[in-house]
Amino acid sequence: MSSHVLRPLWVVIIIVILILGARFIIVPPDFGIQERGFMYGYHRKSNEDDWKAFKVKYRTRKYCKDCHPDKYEPIMSSKHRIIQCENCHGPAVDHPEDPPKLVVDKSRSLCIRCHARLRYPGTERAKIKGIDPEEHNTGMECSMCHNPHKPDMEGWQ
């Protein structure tokens, strides 16, 4: 074959080899078709482990129970037992190592999530005791009068 045919052919072959080589280096070895087939499962398998290794922050009340029985017991016998500790106290993460102290949300905006009065017919929300946040002791924190761990009036301060 004459050189004017061979020379561009070599160029093309080298480019193809370079592209394949680059692909071999860039694409992770575990990238490919996984359990869900080509349409839904074409991915890097180890990414599933990346997601599994994500940090858990909300540890649920089981995590609080053993060190804080003095708080756990009263709230579990109150109507607020359905609310997780971390909903108000913030995610525990690795408490008490990190963070050493949790910042409790004592703002009105936390309580009125449920206790702003919305009497919509047919909703569970209508059954929750509520206030009008615009009128009810504005500017004061709810916990100045109400004990969130003893929400019945026996906790009235």
Next chain:
Amino acid sequence: MSISRRDFLISTLKIAAASALPLSAFKILSPAEARASVEASTVRWGFIVDTYKCVGCGFCVKACKLENEVPYEAPVTRTWVERYLILKDGRMVADTPLGGRDGFTSLEIQEEVVKPEDVAKAFFVPKLCNQCENPPCVQVCPVGATYQTADGVVLVDRTWCIGCGYCIMACPYGVRFFHPVYKVAEKCTFCYHRINKGMKTACVGACPFGARQIGNLKDPNDPVTKTIMTQRVAVLKDEYGTKPQVYYIGLDENVR
């Protein structure tokens, strides 16, 4: 051509044996089918939302954002709660301020104060990724950055996503968004890091009213599976054929 009696009988036997083989013995399996036949997953995550129980407190949205490091002040969220009011005059109003992150605390809805006396029916509808059996968001990904795991959860590979946004457009439920920090597509993972440790998702844990439940649909004894099999449930946008795996109890036709 001559053939001995012995050879003729042997050949006849061979042909008879070969023709007795079923056709399926020669079926060529795709790699996915072959793998599925040896290590089929025994888990398929599914979700139930009970709209009768939701009161619109928004603790699920708060917990999700903090658990999954979704920027708290940014107007993006993996799960959100919508408020629907069907008024006595036939109108429908709906809103989701900040995705319901701070709960629903006002009668004001879409710059209009609606008195409860004017409301015929009302409901709060939590939404999250439906983890579809046929996820359209995965089909459109040009690089293989988003995918479905064997247990049915759709995830995004943040190292591989190029941020083209096709999947955000493809999702009929508007569940995906652009992560403001990582600059890649972002979505609900059913808290994949939690459910694989035997925990519930952050939103399920944070819900005080039991409006959200997660379970294994391949386990017939799972309470979630039992509810789906024995009670009246509906899915969002069934007509799209995406086969969503988030089932709603008490879903109204006005919910889209």
